[in-house]
Structures are given as structure tokens and as C-alpha cells.
Amino acid sequence: MSNQTHAAFQPFATASGLTLKNRIVKAVMEENLANADQHPDKALCNLYSQWAFGGVGLIITGNVMIDHLAMTGPGGVALEEGADLTPFKTLANKAQQNDCKVMMQINHPGRQVFKKMGGKILSPSDVALNMGKHSNLFAPPTPMTEQDIADVKQRFVTTAMLAQQAGYDGVQIHAAHGYLLAQFLSPLTNKRSDQWGGSLENRARLLLDVVRSVKQACGERFALSVKLNSADFQRGGFDVDDAKAVVVMLEEIGVDFVELSGGSYEAPAMRGRTADDRTLAREAYFLEFAEQILPATDLTLMTTGGISRLATADAVIDSGISLVGIASALAMSPDLVNQWHANPNTQGYIPKVTWKDKTLAGLATMGIMKRQLQRMSDGRKPKHNDTAFWSLILSQIKMAKLTKRYRKRYADEVNDV
Template sequence: MNPLDQPLTLPCGAVIKNRIFKSAMSEGLGEKGGAPKPSLAKLYRIWAEGEIGLCVTGNVMVDQRALGEPGNVVIEDERNLASLRFWAEQAQLNNTHCWVQLNHPGKQAPKGLNRENVAPSAIPFRKDMQAFFETPRELKEEEIWEIIDRFGKAAEIVKKAGFSGVQIHGAHGYLVSQFLSPKHNQREDAWGGSPEKRRKFVVEVYRSMRKAVGHDFPVGIKLNSADFQRGGFTEEESLETIRVLAGMGIDLIEISGGTYEAPAMVGSKASQSTLEREAYFMDFAVKVRKSVDVPLVLTGGFKTYQGMAGAIESGDVDMVGLARLLAIEPDAAKKLLQGKNPSQIIQKVKTGFGPIDRMSVMETVWYREQLERIGEGKGPKPNLSAFWVFLKYMFRFVFKRKGVWKERAS
């Protein structure tokens, strides 16, 4: 029997048809007001037709004033409910689950995109990134509670729109991840100063969302195994956070790692032995499995059917997370469910411009271009020039920033 082609029942009772998990990628296919474009629904329909068990959407922001990238979908209220319903309907054809990943970027947003960026503490990025990311303003306590409420409200709308679940983005250096990290959270009040206090934000976000959707609706989280930064979020802190969330009834935990400053999620920190084993964070997943009984997804590094099937057969994880592969081979799941390897192999995206490549920004931008092509009916283009995509992105970003400046002036 193919271990990837087995159903999975979550603690809330929901059943996922197989063990292939499309991890979140930022699509950049939102309208100016935050509504999903029709091409986004078409993209997810193609993935649903490709036999994926569970698709998680890319960064859906909970605040129009706090975008992580140009073109984010935003859910603040019900103004875009009709287009959200159409997206949910298309994404869940073929008995596919589709969960919305809810996020707030905190300080991890490019300069000029938002009026201001906020974070747990006013900690700047490392020096070589300060030209791209500004030093944030520290959040006030009342603002923290407002953001928590926004996560709950957005989850309520996600359920009303007909999606089958919701995921908290607690990884990759965004706001939830910033609160968890002693490097980025240097507060000395109820929200920082100890691992327990730094966990308070994600705990309250989960409570807010669970209250909004009830106990029979799936709620998951994407969480770093570690930040891979000196003084950052450690494996020990991550493991304790997972224990706490599992005890509260979370349905699915996706393990990843890294931030924009230390992008382990794209393999930049992986050892040769890890690359040969395929899964970047398998050692940590084994520790989690020994500690809790919550369903686990492992994302990062998988390339072959044998690697994915072996991860499931080991019992250490319950689903295998794929992202970049599905941007250049949308129907790869069909081959995997037949016991075959995907046709495409993931390569590091490089422009040749050192500062950009070191941040791994192109790992977002280049694949976003592929998603846009699929949504427009063109199909992916695996040999697309990274430098050309970078120039296109910069042109769009400058144009967007001019629009922001014009709005401010008026």
C-alpha cells in the first residue's frame, strides 16, 4: 500500500483524504482592497484537480495596514465574502481540504509597503538588510489585543466563506514568530521576558480563533523548529510551545524553520546529511513525536517518492509538506500517489546579486511568478530567469510605493 494514499483523521474529526500537504506560498494574487483575484481560485482549482489532500493558502493578512508583500489577500470583515466563497468552492473540488493561513507580518515587510511596521520590540534587522526593512515601532498592549481579536474575526469569516480549516502562521519570522523569539521580543511586561510570557501571544491568538470557529473546525499552526539565529527561538522553546498548543487541542502542527535573516526553510542552513535524507527538520519532528500525539506535517527538502513515503512509514510525521515543487509541477501529487517521483527537481533561485540572494527573497518572488502564470492559464515555466523576475518585482514594488505615497499626500 502507498503510505501517501491513506486518509488522516484529525482530533476535531475532520478527515483528509491523503497525506500530501500543499504548504503555504505567498501568491501575491490579491486585489488592491485585499480581495482574492479570480486567478487565485483558478490556481487552487488546478491544485485540487491534482489530487492534493490538503492545500494551505499563502499569507492572508488580518490587517490592511500591515501587509507582508504586495498583493496579499486581506480578511478584516465580510466585504469580500463572495469572492472568498468562490475561492473556497474551487479550492475544495475533488474532496480536497483548503485551509486559510492567517498572518501578520510584524516588522517583516519591505520598506514603503505599509505606513509603518510594528513588532514586539523595536529591534532592527541585521545591517545588510536595513536598506530593505525599516526598524519597527514597538506595539502597545492595547494594539496587541486588537491584533489577537483580528485573528479571531478573520477565522470566523474563513469558516463562513466555506473553507475547511485555518492555519496560524507562527514561523519564518512573521509577528507570531517574532513574539516567540527572545532576539526580536525583548519586552519586560506580560508579553516578554521569559519563554512562558513570549508564548502568551500565540496562545491568545489560538484561543481567539478557536472561540470564533468552535471545536469541530480544524485549526492548525505552522511553527519554526528554531530560528537558526544566535539568541533566537530554540528547539527547546519550540517543543514546549508545541506541548502547550497540543494540550489546548490544536489539530495539526506543521514544522518548518528559519526567518528572512536565516532562511533555513529553503535549505540554506541544511547539512549534507540532512539534504541526503531530504527532510530538513526530521530530527526535530522525531523529538516532537516522542513528546506529543498531535498530527504532524514536515515541510522542507522532500524530493522523491521514497523520501516522502519513508517519512510517513516511520510514524514520525503524518503528512509531507510540499510547496515550491507544486509551483512548477502542479500535478506532482498524482505521480506520488502512483508511487512515482516528481518530474521536476527544486534548484536554488539566484539572481547573481549577492545581497538579494543571501536574503532568499527570490525564493518567494520567483515562485510567486510561477503561481501567477498558473492562475492565468499559462502554466509554470521552470527555466524562467530569476534576474528578469527580480526586475519585474522591483518595477511593481516601486509603482506600488508611489501609489502609497500619493494616498498619504491626499
């Protein structure tokens, strides 16, 4: 097959006019590489240059927090009113090299905040995370007031407008993986009886309000995406029929694309593991769910999870899904797309840790990948032979140092929880 005939290498234009040179998207990876002010610097610029020159058509940034007091992790990026946009502009320019486009993922963690970080731990209801024997890593959340909800909505809009001013091609609103907007969507975490809870229409209200408001503030020519779970993979949770209905609701507002993923901290399906005994495909985990949603919508769909071979990416596109997201394999080989151009049979690498303690295995897997992001940020090449054990230890030490830095920097504002 010549390069021209690979479905994944075909260009694509989104509804707002964003033109992508191919269908392959660097999916979101939180890097924990921000400076003490929670802003990007040289480290992230180095990393994003590698992805831009590595051949992807679009980079979606690591999740950027809309509130520096509600962080998914230490060393994360936050973008709020009054921020100096210079480092954000520099990072956008780096990501836009080599005809690559860049969107910023914007997020609020809700209850998925490590207790050690402190800060605001909000959720639609007071349902604490259940991580088995690791549950005490997280504090029970405070149910949100109307004022909290209005504040979060405004923050999403503000961060999106700042991203636009800083030259990003669009934003992606994170409503997957058990973060705040996903907590509103799921009947397991949203027990409210007001206009924000109960029916799916009510549970989706905050997401839809945020999307509508961002679109109104940023205009029709600014790309807008939503990352949504195709299912939570927890009994009684948000399921594929809910996802289908929410996609139809999003179609009425109009977004550029919906990225379909799955899972949460409690059921990390995005790493191929579920809590409701469902088995996921070995590759392209969410393709079968995306295929169930596809006939219900004309919206552009993207699916991310478990893609490391060009043949799989082509198969996703051939099935009618327009864009293919790749995270892990691009943490291990930032130039995987270039490698596919040179040799379409090149197999990307996704590290898997198969320890009995699934939580520790998950942390070790993330540790392996985050170490590669750090290497690339120092201008080094990623390694494929880091051990899981050392990656876990070293990543925990790093996270502890960054947490300490965060607590010191925001000592006046961050409360113990």
C-alpha cells in the first residue's frame, strides 16, 4: 500500500474549518512539567516540538486546569484570568510547527484530587472515590452549590477565551475519565435532585451549558471538542446509550468532534481495564462503542485507546470514525507517525504492567510514560526498557516533591482536606 492510500494519512477538515494534514491526533497526556506558577516553560516546549515534528496532524495538550486550586496533579498547568499569556503563546507556536495544529484540553478534576494536594474537592454529590485499599488517597468531596456551579462554568469560558487569545486552534472540554463533568454525567456520582441531577438531560446540563457558553464566547471559527466516555464501565454508571444520547445533544449545539474514551480512576478502561467485567478489545478499546454511536450522529467522532499500529488506525478510519487518538505509543515514540511513513509495519509500543495490585500497576505504567515525557522535555530520547518498579518509585518521589512545591507556593490558599 502506498502512503497515499493509508486512510489514517488522509487530510481532514473539521466543521469550524480546522484543517488537519492527517487523521492522527496526539491525545491528551498530563505531563506534570509546569513551572511553580503552574505555567508552561522550556520543558513543555521541548516536548511539544518533538510531537509536532513527529508527524501527527493535531496535538491536544495535557489537561489545563481552569482553577489552580483544583488540580488533577502537581506540576500541572493552570490557565486563569490575569495570567501572562506569553508562555502559552510560545507553547502554541512550538506545537504548531511542521503544519501541526494544537488544541488545549481544559479540565476540572472535581473529586479526583489527591488528598495530599489539598485545595477544592468538589463534586455534584458527596460520593467519595472507592479505590479499595487505596481509597484514603482521596478525600470525600463537598457537594457543589449553585454558586460553585456558576463559578466552574465561568472558569471554563475564561480559560477557553485565554487559549484563543494565546493562539491555540481550539479547546477540548474534558468530560471523560471521571473528572468533574463526567461526575455530573454519571448516576453513580450525581445523586442530586435539582436541575443538575436525575434525568440524563439534567446530568448533561452542565456539560451542555459549558459547551454552549464556550462556543458563544469564542465564535464559530474556534475549534471545539468534547472528550466523552463511551461508557464508565461500572455497574449502574454512564453507559453507551447515555453516551449516544449526549452525542446527539452535542450535535444540536455543534462541536468539531467528540473524542470517545472510557473509564475513570475507579475503572481505568482507558488503560484497557473495566470494573463491570466487560472485556475490551486488545487494540482500539473503544471502537466497538464508537461504532454503536456512529449511526446516531453526523458529528465527527474520534476514538482513543490502545492504538499502536498503522493498520489499526486505518481500520478505525475505514469504519467511519474520522480521527484516531494516540497517547501511550506517542509517549514512547514521539515520531511514530514519521516511522509509519517510512515503514507502515512499524509496531508502536504501549507499556503494560501486570502486577496483582491494579492500582499500583496503573501508577507504575503512568510512571513509565511520564518519565519518557520528562526525558523528551530535557531533549533526550525516550527509553523502552525502564523497569516498572523503579518507574513507580521515582515517579512517586517526583510527585511528592512537586506536591510539596505546590503546597508551599499556595500555602495561603490550599487547605488541608
